[in-house]
Amino acid sequence: MTLPSTAHDARPVEAPAAAVSLRGARLSFGERTLWSGLDLDVAPGEFIAVLGPNGSGKTSLIRVLLGLQALSAGEVRVAGREPRRGSPHIGYIPQQKALDPDLPLRGRDLVGLGLDGHRLGIGLRGRRVRRAQVDAALAAVGGTSYADAPVGRLSGGEQQRLRVAQALVGDPAVLLCDEPLLSLDLAHQAGVTALIDQRRRVADTAVVFVTHEINPILPLVDRVLYLVDGRFRIGPTDEVMTSSVLSALYGTQVDVLRVRDRLVVVGADGADAAHCHGDDL
Amino acid sequence: MNKLISFENVGELLALPFVQSALIACAVLGLVAGLLAPLIVARGMSFAVHGTAELAFTGGAAALLTGIGVQIGAVVGAVVAGLVFGVLGLRQRERDSVIGVVLAFGLGLGVLMLALYHGRASNKFGLLTGSIVSIDATNLWVLGGVAVVVVTVVAVFHRQLLFASADPEVATARGVPVRMLSLLFAVLIGLVTALAVPVVGAILVLSVMIAPGAAAARVTANPLLATALAVAFAELALVGGTVLSLAPGLPVSGYVAAIAFACYVGCRVVARYRGRSPARA
Numbered sequence: 001m002t003l004p005s006t007a008h009d010a011r012p013v014e015a016p017a018a019a020v021s022l023r024g025a026r027l028s029f030g031e032r033t034l035w036s037g038l039d040l041d042v043a044p045g046e047f048i049a050v051l052g053p054n055g056s057g058k059t060s061l062i063r064v065l066l067g068l069q070a071l072s073a074g075e076v077r078v079a080g081r082e083p084r085r086g087s088p089h090i091g092y093i094p095q096q097k098a099l100d101p102d103l104p105l106r107g108r109d110l111v112g113l114g115l116d117g118h119r120l121g122i123g124l125r126g127r128r129v130r131r132a133q134v135d136a137a138l139a140a141v142g143g144t145s146y147a148d149a150p151v152g153r154l155s156g157g158e159q160q161r162l163r164v165a166q167a168l169v170g171d172p173a174v175l176l177c178d179e180p181l182l183s184l185d186l187a188h189q190a191g192v193t194a195l196i197d198q199r200r201r202v203a204d205t206a207v208v209f210v211t212h213e214i215n216p217i218l219p220l221v222d223r224v225l226y227l228v229d230g231r232f233r234i235g236p237t238d239e240v241m242t243s244s245v246l247s248a249l250y251g252t253q254v255d256v257l258r259v260r261d262r263l264v265v266v267g268a269d270g271a272d273a274a275h276c277h278g279d280d281l
Numbered sequence: 282m283n284k285l286i287s288f289e290n291v292g293e294l295l296a297l298p299f300v301q302s303a304l305i306a307c308a309v310l311g312l313v314a315g316l317l318a319p320l321i322v323a324r325g326m327s328f329a330v331h332g333t334a335e336l337a338f339t340g341g342a343a344a345l346l347t348g349i350g351v352q353i354g355a356v357v358g359a360v361v362a363g364l365v366f367g368v369l370g371l372r373q374r375e376r377d378s379v380i381g382v383v384l385a386f387g388l389g390l391g392v393l394m395l396a397l398y399h400g401r402a403s404n405k406f407g408l409l410t411g412s413i414v415s416i417d418a419t420n421l422w423v424l425g426g427v428a429v430v431v432v433t434v435v436a437v438f439h440r441q442l443l444f445a446s447a448d449p450e451v452a453t454a455r456g457v458p459v460r461m462l463s464l465l466f467a468v469l470i471g472l473v474t475a476l477a478v479p480v481v482g483a484i485l486v487l488s489v490m491i492a493p494g495a496a497a498a499r500v501t502a503n504p505l506l507a508t509a510l511a512v513a514f515a516e517l518a519l520v521g522g523t524v525l526s527l528a529p530g531l532p533v534s535g536y537v538a539a540i541a542f543a544c545y546v547g548c549r550v551v552a553r554y555r556g557r558s559p560a561r562a
Contacts, residue, residue: 066454086456094450104319104498104507105447117444118455120437150502151447166451176454 018077019044019174019206020065025074027060033230034060038074040225040234044173045204047197047220049211049237052227053268058210061227062178065208066092079173086118091167091205093196095179096160101152107162108134108147114166137169138162141195157188164195168205175199177209181216189216196220214241215262241265287528294527302421303480303533307519309424310480310489313431313473314519315512318494319504320435320466323446329366329467330490332380332387333474336362338483339391340475341408346394351408352420356475362387363471367464411482411534427472434469442466443504480519481534488534489515492541499548514544 018041026036034057042048050058063069064076067083076082079089091114099105112134116123123130138147141161146154151162160180167175175196181189197220200207209217214224214237224240226233228249233240240246241263246254255266294300321330340358341351366380395405406412435442444452445459453459470490477486493514497507522537 067456068453084456085454092451092454094448094454097450099447100323100325102495102498103323103447104494104502104504105323105443106502106504109443109502109504110447113440113444113447113452114455117440117452118457119440122436122439148502163451 018042019046019079020208021075021077023075025064025076026072027057027064027069028072033072035227035230035232036073038232042174042206042208044206045200047200047207047209047217047222048225049209049214049217049221049223050225050227051211051214052232053229054212056227056229058227059178061225062092062176062208062210065174065176066090088170089173091170091172091175093160093163093167093175093177093180095182096156096163096184098156099152099159101150103150103152105151106148107143107151107154107158108138110151110162111137111143111147111165111169114169133169137165140168140199141165155188157184157191160184160188160192161195164192168199171203173205175205175207177207177211179210179212181211181213186216193217193220218261218263284529285531286525289528291524291528295524300523300527303523304520305421306424307480307523308516309421309428310473310476311516311519312512313428314477314489315493315515316432316435316508317469317473318490318492318511318515319497319507320442320446320494321470321491322494322498323443324466326466326470327487327491327495328377328380329363330470330474331487332366332384333359333362333467333471334478334483334486334490335384335391336387337471337475337478337486338408339387339394341478341483342391342394342398342405345400345405345408346398352423352475352479355408355478356472358387359475359478360468360471363467363469363474364464367467407479407482409482409484410532411478411480411485411537412532424476427476431469431473434465438462438465481537482532485534485538488538488541489519492545493518496541496545496548499545499552514541517544 020040020042022038022040025038027034028036050061052058060069064071065078065083067085067087078087083090112130115130115133135144138144141164143158143161143165146158151159154162163180177196180192184192193216196207196209199205211217214221218237221237223235224237226240226246226249231249233245233249241256243254243256246256246265246268250268252267254268257264257266321327337355337359340354340356340361342354343358344351344354362383365383366376395408398405441452441457442462444455444457445462449459474486474490477489481489493511494507496514497510501507501510518537518541522540523533525536526533
């Protein structure tokens with residue numbers, strides 16, 4: 001996909017009603033272009049799923065929004081300004097990775113790091129306010145009962161709930177999720193998904209959700225951004241997740257079937273094996 | 282056995298200036314070692330500390346041979362080691378093999394240099410096992426200066442260090458300079474290790490740099506409490522070990538290591554007695 005760059009570059013980013021806004025965005029590493037000409041506005045409270053095979057630039061998009069990766073061309077705004085590292089407007093939930101069992105850290109400390117873990121100093125001021133915020137975030141994810149337990153000894157699902165609390169404790173306008181359900185069992189997937197959904201409904205937080213498996217979040221998704229090998233499509237789930245659109249994106253015959261309340265993608269080649277795995281059907 | 286534990290003439294011995302300066306040095310060392318220990322445990326850097334200590338030994342041996350101050354040689358060796366480990370092996374699996382290779386080389390080099398050294402034999406032995414006389418040789422002002430630097434740096438970067446240790450990925454996303462902190466922490470370890478080498482010797486540095494933190498992590502997951510406990514254990518081991526070693530006239534390091542080990546075993550017992558380890562603190 002080529003970039004009509006000049007037209008996009010000349011156009012200023014509009015009044016920041018959007019929580020996330022990309023204009024003519026291009027990301028290249030050397031010769032390789034992950035995506036270009038990407039225009040995307042995510043409204044407050046909107047839930048966008050970012051799908052695509054490995055190496056299609058899903059995580060790189062998150063890194064751009066986090067301010068960790070500069071665009072090769074185009075503009076990006078998060079909560080109305082250029083993203084920068086440690087922005088209080090952004091919450092981030094990574095994929096679940098086991099924490100060290102001997103880590104001297106309690107659940108409430110992990111959540112508290114989301115509030116001020118990037119700050120300098122020992123933070124003696126405002127401890128009462130901080131404690132109240134952490135307690136509220138813990139309560140919101142149902143984590144009060146293990147708030148004082150060592151994080152490394154909690155289950156994967158409990159750890160991931162704490163990461164949700166950690167991402168939300170700073171009251172962000174945008175929530176960036178990078179495969180947050182990976183390696184969780186179905187019950188915990190549903191639990192974490194419900195927390196994220198509840199948050200965006202109550203607080204109007206925009207959600208950008210990178211995943212290789214849309215089914216656990218299918219009922220929540222407002223729009224899909226599907227990236228394949230430099231090509232992409234943005235639109236409502238029903239418009240993007242079709243045989244014709246995915247066939248065009250992948251450049252090969254892809255069939256999308258709806259089986260009860262699930263989508264089954266068949267034939268998206270070996271490149272996208274993870275997307276069409278059927279083990280949780 | 283009565284030769285091992287004895288308090289004969291301890292009162293008079295404590296009045297000696299070199300004993301007093303040794304005790305002051307131990308107290309300062311206990312504070313800085315205890316401060317770093319929980320973070321070392323949290324970062325899984327025990328082996329790095331061991332490697333750093335061996336290279337402090339190499340630096341000390343080189344300094345003996347060339348007639349520079351041993352302390353200066355140890356500091357240079359340890360800080361260089363810390364930086365090398367920090368740069369080469371940020372990923373833990375890779376780090377272990379890097380440390381193993383560099384450690385063995387440094388130790389061999391040190392042994393070679395000691396063999397070429399024809400000065401006092403106690404100087405040689407002191408590097409490996411520490412001695413109370415070599416504490417006297419320690420410039421208390423240097424020790425105090427380094428302690429001020431270490432305490433200040435830890436106070437300023439404590440939350441960032443904790444965040445980067447617990448969850449480097451999210452910490453990076455939140456704008457914590459994880460890579461820089463890794464190098465900074467390696468330098469801190471180098472400085473404190475170099476100060477600990479004359480007291481407990483290169484071989485037993487782990488007993489003051491690791492054991493207090495590992496013991497504390499057994500009984501609490503509260504990072505602040507863990508730090509306070511680690512400082513207490515380190516002080517107990519260093520100051521207590523020095524006092525116990527006076528009357529028998531045996532090496533300080535054996536007593537320090539024994540007390541540190543007792544603290545660790547005690548904490549494990551407490552944790553087990555509580556039914557889970559580490560307990561919900």
